[in-house]
C-alpha cells in the first residue's frame with residue numbers, strides 16, 4: 001500500500017523536527033519520545049445506552065473572561081466561574097443518580113490486595129533474615145559477606161515482585177523505535193493545514209458576527225472562548241438558519257455540536273413559542289454524550305430564555321417526568337428513555353417538535369437503534385426540520401443539504417497515528433506491551449480501548465496493581481460508576497481511562513493526549529471515532545494501535561487514507577519480556593481482586609434477599625413496594641423475540657465463521673480461564689464477528705430512515721392492509737417444500753393456457769391439479 005497515502009501523506013503535524021534527531025540515530029523518519037502532545041478535551045464503550053432530564057434555569061452566569069487566539073486552545077466547554085461548574089454539569093446529573101453504591105470500589109480492592117501482598121513479602125523477608133542470621137552465627141567472615149551480597153539481590157527481586165510499579169532503569173529508559181510506515185517524503189509547499197483544512201464548501205471569511213445570530217448567542221459564543229467558527233460551523237449555521245434539512249459530516253472534534261445547536265437556538269429566539277411545548281429534540285446514542293451535548297447547549301443558551309432538559313437512561317425517571325411536564329424548549333435524549341417517557345408520561349408527546357437533530361447519526365440509524373428510531377420518528381411531527389450530524393456521511397434524508405467538510409475516513413487533522421505490530425505467535429504480548437506503553441511512555445491523559453467489558457475490567461485491575469491511576473468505563477458499570485470514572489479522568493485524578501466503544505463516540509474530554517487500541521476495533525469507522533477522542537479542536541494528539549496478523553487489512557486501509565505519515569512503533573524485546581513476566585507474577589493478585597468482588601456481590605445479594613424476607617415477615621406483602629410496570633412500545637414478547645433474533649444471527653455468523661472459531665470458543669469455555677494469547681484472540685474475534693454482521697447487514701436493504709417510511713394508513717386502507725396477503729406476496733414468501741417444488745416445475749397447464757404460453761413444459765411434468773386450481 002505504498003501508494004496509499006497519496007498526496008496527502010504529507011500533512012504531518014510537527015513531527016519534522018524529530019526526524020532530524022532520529023536520523024542522527026540512524027533511524028528513518030522517527031520522532032522523539034519526548035514530543036509534546038498538546039492537550040484537549042472529551043467523554044463515551046462495545047455497548048450503548050440512553051438517559052434523564054434536568055431543566056435548567058434561564059440566564060446562566062457568563063463564563064469567565066474572553067480568551068484570546070483564533071481557536072482558543074484553552075477553551076473548556078464547562079463553565080469555570082458560572083452557576084454550574086465543569087464536568088458537563090456532572091454535579092446536576094449525579095444528583096439524579098440512585099444513591100446505591102458498592103460497599104468498596106474496585107480501586108480499594110486493588111489496594112487491599114497490593115497491601116496484603118506487601119505484608120506477605122515483608123514477613124517472608126524477615127523470616128528469611130532470621131534464618132540467615134542463625135546460619136551466619138556459625139560461619140566464616142568471608143561467607144558472611146557473600147551472603148550479604150546475595151541477600152541484597154534477593155530483596156531487590158522481592159521488592160519488584162511486590163511493587164509492580166517498580167522497574168529497573170533500563171526498562172524505563174530504553175527507547176522504543178519509530179519508523180514511518182508510509183515512506184513518502186513530505187512534498188515541499190504542502191504544509192500542514194490548519195484546523196480549517198479541507199473545508200471547501202463555505203465562505204472562508206465568515207465570522208460569527210456575519211451569521212446574523214442574536215446578541216445573547218454571540219455573547220455566549222464569546223464567553224465560551226470561540227473566536228472563529230470552525231469549517232463545519234461556517235458551512236452549517238447559515239443553512240440551518242434557513243430551516244433546511246441538513247446532513248452535516250465533519251471529522252471528530254471539529255465543533256459539530258455548536259454547528260447544529262446555534263441555528264436551532266437562533267430559531268427559538270427569533271420565533272418565540274406560542275404555547276408551552278417542546279420544540280427541539282436532540283437524539284444521542286449514549287448517556288454520557290447526552291450529558292455533554294446538554295451541557296454545551298446550556299452554555300450556548302446561557303444568556304437567553306430557553307429551557308433545556310436532559311432525558312437519558314440511568315438517571316432518575318421521576319425527576320425527568322417532572323421536567324418534561326414543564327415542556328422545556330429543547331430536549332436532549334437517548335432513544336430508549338425517550339420512548340419510555342412517551343409511553344408512560346401522559347402529557348408528553350412529540351407532535352410539536354419543529355427540529356429533530358440526530359447526533360452521531362450513523363449510529364442512531366444503524367441496526368441497534370432501528371426499531372426505537374422508527375418508533376420515535378413515527379411519533380414526531382412530520383413538518384419539521386431534520387438535522388443529522390455525523391463523522392461519516394449518512395444519506396437517510398430525502399433531500400437534505402449535504403455538508404461534507406471531511407471525507408469518509410478522515411481522522412482529526414492533528415492526529416499522529418502509530419501502530420505496533422503483533423506477530424502471529426506473540427498475541428500474548430498485548431497486555432505486556434500496553435503496560436509498557438503506559439508505564440514508560442504515555443503515562444497520563446490516556447484512553448485505552450478494549451473490545452470487551454471483561455478485558456477493560458482486567459486491564460483496570462492489572463494496571464492498578466502496577467500502581468497506575470486507572471479508571472474504567474463500560475456498560476457493565478452502574479451509571480454512578482460510569483460518571484464517576486469520567487469525572488475522575490476529567491479532573492485528572494486518574495491518568496488512564498480504560499473503556500469499551502461506549503466511550504468512543506462524541507465524548508469531548510479535555511486534554512486526552514493519547515488513545516491506545518488494545519486490538520483494532522470493529523471497523524474503520526469505530527477506529528476513527530476512538531482515535532477522535534484525542535487531537536480535538538485543533539490540538540495535537542496521538543493514537544497507538546496494536547495490530548495483529550488478522551488486523552492488517554484494516555491497518556492498510558488506514559495508512560491509505562492517512563494524510564500525515566503513519567508510524568510503526570517497536571518496543572525493545574527485553575522490555576516486553578520483562579512486563580510479560582511481571583504480569584504472570586501478578587495473575588494471582590488479579591484473581592484475588594476478582595474474588596473479593598465476587599464475594600462482595602454475593603454478600604450484597606443475600607443481604608438484599610434477607611431484607612426483603614424480613615420486611616415481608618414483619619409487615620406483610622404490602623411492605624414490599626412493587627415498582628409500577630412501565631409500558632414500552634413493544635410487548636415483552638416482541639422485545640424478547642427481537643433480542644433472540646439478533647442473538648441467533650450472531651450465533652449463526654459465529655458458526656458460519658471458520659471452524660477454528662467454534663473450537664476456540666468451546667475450548668475457552670471449557671478451561672474457564674484464558675491465556676494471554678486467548679484473551680487477545682477473543683478480543684479480535686469479537687471485532688471480526690461485528691464486522692461480519694455489519695457486512696451482512698449492509699447487503700440487506702437499509703431500513704432505518706430519518707423520515708417515516710410510510711404515512712400512517714387510516715380508515716379503510718388500514719383494513720385492507722390487515723387483510724389477506726396478495727397472491728404475489730404469498731408466492732414469494734411461501735417456502736414450504738411443496739411450494740418450492742411447484743415453483744421449480746414452472747406454471748401449470750391451466751396457467752399456461754391462461755397466460756397464452758405454449759402448453760408443453762420443458763422437462764414435461766404434467767400433474768393434473770394445477771397450482772391455480774388448488775389456490776382456488
Ligand SMILES: Nc1ncnc2c1ncn2[C@@H]1O[C@H](COP(=O)(O)OP(=O)(O)OP(=O)(O)O)[C@@H](O)[C@H]1O
Pocket residue numbers: 041070071072075076077225226227228229230233250251252253254255256257258390391505506507508532536537
Ligand atoms: N468555533 C470554535 N472555536 C473554538 N473551539 C470550538 C469551536 N467550536 C467547537 N469548539 C470546541 O471543539 C471541541 C470539539 O467540539 P465537538 O465536541 O462539538 O466536536 P464534534 O465534531 O461533535 O466531535 P465528535 O465527532 O467526536 O463528536 C469542543 O471542546 C468545543 O468546545
